[in-house]
Amino acid sequence: MGIDPQIRAATAPLPAQWTFWCDTYVSPGQFAPLGPVQACAFTCTRTLSAFGSGEIDIVEPSLSLTAGDVLNLWGWRVWALYDSQPVFCGMPTGVTDDGTGLVKITLTEISGYLTKRQWDQTADQVYTNYEQTLIASDIAQPVTDVGVWIGTSAASPVLISQTYTYLSGQSRGDMLTSLAGLANGIQFRTDYHVDSTGLPGASMLIAYPRAGTDGDLAARVPGNEVSYSLAWDADQLRTRTYAVGGQDPSATTSSGTTPPNLSVMVDRPQASRPRLDAVDDYSDVTVLSALQASANTSATIYADPVLAATTTVQVDYPPVNTYAPGDSVTLSVTGPLEPAGFDFTGWLKEISVNAADGTAQWTVTTTQPPGMPRATLIGQLAALRRLTTGIHRQRVAAPA
Numbered sequence: 047m048g049i050d051p052q053i054r055a056a057t058a059p060l061p062a063q064w065t066f067w068c069d070t071y072v073s074p075g076q077f078a079p080l081g082p083v084q085a086c087a088f089t090c091t092r093t094l095s096a097f098g099s100g101e102i103d104i105v106e107p108s109l110s111l112t113a114g115d116v117l118n119l120w121g122w123r124v125w126a127l128y129d130s131q132p133v134f135c136g137m138p139t140g141v142t143d144d145g146t147g148l149v150k151i152t153l154t155e156i157s158g159y160l161t162k163r164q165w166d167q168t169a170d171q172v173y174t175n176y177e178q179t180l181i182a183s184d185i186a187q188p189v190t191d192v193g194v195w196i197g198t199s200a201a202s203p204v205l206i207s208q209t210y211t212y213l214s215g216q217s218r219g220d221m222l223t224s225l226a227g228l229a230n231g232i233q234f235r236t237d238y239h240v241d242s243t244g245l246p247g248a249s250m251l252i253a254y255p256r257a258g259t260d261g262d263l264a265a266r267v268p269g270n271e272v273s274y275s276l277a278w279d280a281d282q283l284r285t286r287t288y289a290v291g292g293q294d295p296s297a298t299t300s301s302g303t304t305p306p307n308l309s310v311m312v313d314r315p316q317a318s319r320p321r322l323d324a325v326d327d328y329s330d331v332t333v334l335s336a337l338q339a340s341a342n343t344s345a346t347i348y349a350d351p352v353l354a355a356t357t358t359v360q361v362d363y364p365p366v367n368t369y370a371p372g373d374s375v376t377l378s379v380t381g382p383l384e385p386a387g388f389d390f391t392g393w394l395k396e397i398s399v400n401a402a403d404g405t406a407q408w409t410v411t412t413t414q415p416p417g418m419p420r421a422t423l424i425g426q427l428a429a430l431r432r433l434t435t436g437i438h439r440q441r442v443a444a445p446a
Contacts, residue, residue: 059086060085060086060087060088060401060402061401061404063128063129063362064085064088064126064127064128064401065082065127065130066082066083066084066085066088066102066104066124066125066126066127067079067081067082067083067124067125067127067246068080068081068082068083068111068115068122068123068124068125069122069123069125070115070118070121070122070123071118071121071122071123071192074190074191075190075191075192075193076193077122077123077193079245080111080115080122083104083111083124084104084105085102085103085104085105085401086103086104086105086148086402087101087102087103087401087402088100088101088102088103088126088399088400088401088402089101089398089399089400089401090126090133090134090136090153090155090398090399091396091397091398091399092134092155092235092236092370092371092396092397092399093371093395093396093397094233094234094235094257094258094371094372094393094394094395094396095223095226095227095232095233095234095235095257096223097154097155097157097158097160097161097219098134098136098154098155098158098236099136099152099153099154099155099158100124100126100134100136100152100153100155101150101151101152101153102124102126102136102150102151102153103148103149103150103151104148104149104151105147105148116138116141116149116151117141119137119138119139119140119141120137120138120139120159120162121138122137122138123135123136123137123156123192123193124136124137124138124151124153125246126401127246128361128365128366128367129365129367130240131238131240131367132238132239132240132246132247132248132367133238133366133367133399134155134238134399135155135156135236135238135246135248136153136154136155136156137153137154137156137158137159137192138151138152138153139152139153139154140152155236156189156192156193156194156236156248157186157189157194157236157248157250158219159188159189159191159192159194160185160186160188160189160217160218160219160222161217161218161219161220162217163188163217163218163219164213164217164218165185165210165211165212165213165214165216165218165221166212166213167210167212168212169212170209170210170211170212171184171209171210171211172207172208172209173206173207173208173209174207175205175206175207176205176206176207176208177200177203177204177205178200178204178205178206178225178231178232178254179198179199179200179203179232179252179253179254180198181206181208181225182198182222182225182232182234182252183196183198183252185218185221185222185225186218186222186234186250186252188218189250193247193248194236194248194249194250195247195248195249195250196249196250196252197249197250197251197252198251198252198253199251199252199253199254199257200253200254201253201254201255202254202255203254204230204231204254206228206336206339207333207335207336208225208336209332209333222234227343228339228340228343230254230255231254231343232252232253232254233252233253233254233255233256233257233258233372234250234251234252234253234257235250235251235257235258235370235371235372236248236249236250236251237249237250237251237370256372256393257371257372258370258371258372258373258374258393258394259372259373259374260373260374261369261373261374263364263369263373263374263375263376263394264375264376264377264378265357265359265375265376265377265378265408273357273358274355274356274357274358274377275354275355275356275357276353276354276355277353277354277355278351278352278353278354279351279352279354280351280352281352282324282344282348282352283322283324283348283349283350283351284322284323284324284344284345284348284349285313285314285315285316285319285320285321285322285323285349286311286312286313286314286315286321286322286323286324287311287312287314287324287325287326287341287344287345287348288309288310288311288323288324288325288326288341289309289310289311289312289325289326289327289328289337289338289340289341289344290307290308290309290325290326290327290328291307291308291309291328291329291331291332291333291334291336291337292307292308292328292329292331292332293305293306293307293308293332294308294332294333294334308331308332308334308337309337310334310337310338310341311341312341312342312344312345314345314349316349324344324348326340326341326344328340353411353412354409355377355390355392355409355410355411355412356407356408356409356410357377357407357408357410358405358406358407358408359405359406359407359408360404360405360406361399361401361404361405361406362404366397366399366406369394369397370394370397371393371394371395371396371397372393372394373393373394374391374392374393374394375391375392375393375394375408375410376389376390376391377389377390377391377392377410390412391412392410392411392412393410393411393412394408394409394410395409395410395411396408396409397409
């Protein structure tokens with residue numbers, strides 16, 4: 047079916063620096079080429095210690111895929127390249143065809159495949175004083191099925207203890223982000239490269255203390271940015287942190303009954319503020335040391351209001367294929383709150399690219415792990431679902 051002339055006239059081609067290439071799943075870790083495709087719109091988001099997403103509009107007459115290929119969701123990959131260097135790879139998770147001659151495809155970044163895999167070892171996996179990047183590598187191992195190489199780097203080894211049970215209520219992706227959410231926890235990101243055969247490739251770097259690198263990335267406000275926003279939020283601000291965990295399954299009281307849920311308190315008073323209490327719930331944490339680590343993390347990152355800093359820059363200044371989530375960035379800001387100007391350096395938490403607009407939005411965090419923004423209804427519902435799922439799957443018998 048040809049594209050409608052009015053749609054064709056209204057659809058501007060993407061800049062020539064952007065090209066797109068596809069391949070299809072053959073077997074674990076193996077893919078066969080499908081070839082290039084023509085796109086008239088492309089956006090993607092890449093995130094530090096999380097999984098990105100994207101969306102691409104493919105012009106139907108240019109498809110090097112059959113309808114069966116397109117609808118084989120999770121069965122093929124879309125590579126986005128800028129100046130012949132890959133900057134994103136996504137696996138299709140949704141397709142919309144509205145008869146206009148364009149096919150709109152939603153993408154999950156390739157490492158997000160881990161959200162489709164569960165911890166399915168029937169025997170409990172107990173890690174005792176084990177190096178955390180190696181635990182994370184075990185969790186991430188299934189990503190090799192979709193052609194992603196795993197690398198670890200621990201400049202300062204950190205030993206932790208974790209126990210994972212059969213279908214524990216979290217996907218492997220959730221398990222990985224949980225490890226990254228601890229103070230002194232891992233960072234991970236997906237990196238892209240061109241391999242020795244000239245084809246695009248992907249790897250997942252799991253590292254401590256940082257997955258990113260120091261560089262000279264900078265945005266000046268006002269200056270080379272398109273727009274910026276600085277927002278301080280005290281929703282999670284506290285000087286005293288209570289953390290409530292689950293029940294330790296190995297402990298009993300003197301009467302033989304099940305003990306109460308674990309709890310800890312971290313008190314960090316501030317001379318300039320009255321006492322501010324916060325209670326965090328961790329129903330899936332049944333080890334006191336792990337609960338203490340979570341409480342210490344929250345007490346540290348929420349000792350001050352959470353700063354959410356975003357700035358939008360051009361994709362070619364600096365080139366979007368020269369940086370990735372986790373890299374350091376300096377923002378030099380002059381505005382109503384800081385008329386004399388001030389500089390601060392943080393990490394690129396998230397990068398959102400719009401190929402048609404020629405822009406990349408940077409989200410910068412100054413704490414690690416990043417603080418959570420103000421609670422939303424969607425976030426609260428997701429947390430409630432994780433809680434009920436964890437309760438339901440506390441002890442699951444393996445299928446016969």
